[in-house]
Amino acid sequence: MGKTLFDKVWEAHTVRELPNGMTQLLIGTHLIHEVTSPQAFGMLRDLNLPVLYPQRTFATVDHIVPTDERVEPFSDQLADAMIKELRKNCADSGIKFFDIASGQQGIVHIVGPEQGITQPGTTIACGDSHTSTHGAFGAVAFGIGTSQVRDVLATQTMALRKPKVRRIEVHGKLAPGVYAKDVILHIIRRLGVNGGLGYAYEYAGSTFDNFTQEERMTVCNMSIEGGARVGYVNPDQTTFDYLRGRPYAPAQGEYDTAVARWKSFASDPDAKYDDLVKYDASDIAPTVTWGINPGQAIFIDENIPSPVELQEKDRSTAEEAYAHMKLQPGKPIKGTKIDVAFLGSCTNGRLSDLQEVAKYLQGKKIKSGIKAIVVPGSQGVAALAESMGLAEVFRDAGFEWRGAGCSMCLAMNPDKLIGDQLCASSSNRNFKGRQGSPTGRTVLMSPLMVAAAAVTGEISDAREIFGLS
């Protein structure tokens, strides 16, 4: 019987079985940021423990960084204290920190792949639930809490129970104007926000085979929104080509050996899965959320579901969603006025996202009165986008071009919704209050759909606005 990538990576990283039956799993690569690590370093100090493998932890600052003023001290004193604490913890422990001045700072899930730190057949942990992003490289990547950040710093391991593996196949070609974001929103809509509980998701099928590395990251990123802590794609030539030559990737002379090793981790053709679901890419249309969790999603030309169309168990959350979103069941979502357009985040803040939007935004203007911001996922993305003239396209259209960070995905920096503003957002969560105002409203969608909404001032079908068909 064959094995899945998950089985193979798990076996290679199993240290031992703990007395309570959990597995002590080696975490080869640890990524940290300013929000969930300071307490972990504090716990280490309380226990008088050193960082065991400082060269296997990498840090950046992303959640709290302002995207307009980039000069320290930050005007938000709490944010300023957090960056200083991270800087000190990294210096004291000998941890590499991609600091603001490095030109390499950015969202942790964009920096890891960009630097070539994220590699196939490895285990990765980070105190952030979107760590599943790194699974796009055939890594097994876990979002963890702060006590586990402590565990990884002190022992390079954590205690885990092995999840089941569900293979999710998507076959065929996506229609023009349909993107990786629509694929993952569709999967979450179908399987539910807790459908992945207890599972790792293996994404496969010809749609994934043909995806770029960045598209795979968009899908893996939102695994947790479907309840799956881990999501991955088997590594292939696309992966190996992406990593070649990156700063932390194996050197040229060792690259072929590394690729052979990476390939050996891919799931066997006769691997056994605990569950299998299949979707057809041609059934997927541009998707937007209408509610307060990412599973409350519809195609752009569908109506907001009425309670009677929903399963009984989903009705109470739906009622809560109608009230918060101020949207009417049974009515179209298309045409809903927006106030803000946010393009960025670890889901869709990569170069290819910006390139795709710029291709269609060229020569267009955003609707007056709409606040639209582009927040590149990293300084690396920003520099490339600027050198390619993309920043100019966005500025000319009326977008603000900002510095790298998480920004309005969770609004821990000054970028926030005000009151009940409605935001067309390329991010990953539409939870109540997520974008900084308790009454603020978020509609998740692909980057091009965000641009379409910015141009028209309302939730729109990007295929119509930009003439795709």
Next chain:
Amino acid sequence: MALTKITQIAGTGIYVPGDDVDTDRIIPARFMKCVTFDGLGEYAFYDERFHEDGKPKAHPIDNPKYQGATILLAGRNFGCGSSREHAPQALYRHGFRAVLAESFAEIFFGNAITLGMPCLVMDGRDIRALAALIDEAPQTEINIDIPGSEVNMADASFPAKLPDHAREALVDGKWDAIADLLEGLDAVKSTADKLPYMRVA
């Protein structure tokens, strides 16, 4: 590191209804601008409890009837979303010592157990029946029997489940894994030595 063996939890209860209560709701992100977990307790469920102008929304937590409650009852998929340990920390520091729900998101569950705050799964009907009992007699003590997988209130008894590993960890006083993990450091090194990428700085 000797930890308390957590076998029985006694206290009064409070029901906070709703499914898919995410960790952003349990502790909004703006309260995470901190380098310690101190003081998070007062911000638990903050935006559910207060309007933007600070006026209370009449949330159960602020209802005098349930003051002093240490056992939280919730719906399905409790603690979904962000991995922030700030969420169980806020609940614990608010005074909660156990959560009873229809189901839990995985990362939240692990974070809570590591704090020694058991999260037990109960049938939805039982949650609502227990909530009704609390509503009638909010000061009546609830008893959670961890090894017995049972929740008792007055004459009523409900099954309440924990996965085996979590139940054992609580009952054996090993709910924080760090001591066990540290005992394996030799094996950690030998496992790491077999992985080429671990040797690359």
